[in-house]
């Protein structure tokens with residue numbers, strides 16, 4: 001399996017192809033529904049005013065996301081009472097819910113990799129071509145296994161969103177993914193969708 | 207009355223961390239069907255490694271520990287009010303032990319309660335009084351990714367050419383599997399209910415998932431449809447995680463309810479491969495799990 005280090009260069013991301021298994025190492029951040037909506041509303045579309053610690057968190061996120069990776073994940077975390085955080089279970093969540101936001105987030109922060117499950121749509125695929133970036137599919141439900149590749153929890157932002165929705169900064173080693181959308185406009189999900197559609201039509205006609 | 211909080215906490219731990227043998231067996235068979243070196247096979251191998259690791263370390267198989275659905279069958283004389291209190295206490299403790307992720311969110315404020323409690327439906331508990339001496343509690347953890355791809359059809363369905371018979375049921379269920387793609391963490395298990403009203407139909411489609419994978423449907427026509435749906439769903443080629451491949455579903459479980467003359471609902475509850483369900487039996491002061 002090919003190893004890729006975060007931060008990821010444009011050259012490396014362009015060299016990734018659909019279907020390729022990759023082991024990721026470095027620092028990444030989790031973000032799902034609440035985080036994506038907050039980033040877009042507050043800093044990209046600016047439909048709401050920053051408040052509380054918004055500006056500080058934004059400043060902290062920028063260097064992590066530049067050339068970085070965002071992981072659609074709502075983990076189970078131990079050590080919440082002592083703040084000695086440990087990831088216990090940390091598989092991917094369904095990415096399609098971030099489709100309205102993801103492309104804008106990728107362009108704004110120069111994100112190179114998006115990890116999740118189930119794939120994403122045309123807006124994200126277009127952003128993957130422009131950024132350039134790639135969508136990296138983790139194995140849904142493989143939560144204990146993935147948690148083992150999380151070596152350290154470096155910090156957490158927006159814990160008031162709740163544990164699953166907070167933005168956890170983590171250091172990973174050999175985090176296993178498969179490239180299913182690449183920087184060349186190819187999407188494994190679109191291919192499977194079309195093939196299974198024609199198989200379905202045949203079965204319905206039988 | 208006995209306090210069952212401790213044994214129920216163990217039921218929750220077991221359900222979240224130890225995949226039932228019938229499901230693991232089906233996953234092992236699925237690995238053999240996938241081509242060596244394929245993404246599909248890699249996904250299934252990773253899944254099996256994860257299952258073993260979760261069992262060994264007593265950590266959640268999947269971080270989405272879902273909606274806890276309890277099915278309680280109790281002999282006469284048990285207080286369902288105090289059973290509810292004990293279940294709720296066990297669920298809160300299981301959350302503190304990180305066997306469960308805090309998953310209960312207030313729909314209006316967006317606030318997570320932090321302990322998996324909230325209102326009358328979280329956790330969801332169904333009570334039924336039964337004959338005999340044994341108290342049986344079954345627990346299913348139903349994750350959000352697969353719950354989101356569930357579907358309900360009102361037949362006839364002209365676009366799919368599905369009428370009010372088993373041939374029509376077959377068509378809409380295959381459509382549901384296609385719509386789901388890999389989003390429900392395929393390979394999935396289909397819980398299907400034919401009939402009922404919209405509410406009872408979905409309820410029964412989940413209850414159908416309590417039947418073990420190797421337990422055949424007592425109704426011959428439904429047993430045949432289950433086998434056919436499993437085989438045909440796999441012809442769609444969606445594969446584990448939607449990577450493409452031979453295994454899109456592991457099994458289908460079908461049940462039926464009486465319906466109104468005017469209605470014919472087919473409800474599909476899609477269960478992901480992380481099919482977490484366990485049973486606890488309490489009899490004569492002894493507890494056993496399966």
Ligand code: SF4
Nearest residue numbers: 141268349351391478
């Ligand atoms: S669908 Fe199942 S395996 Fe996938 S993330 Fe949800 S609970 Fe986990």
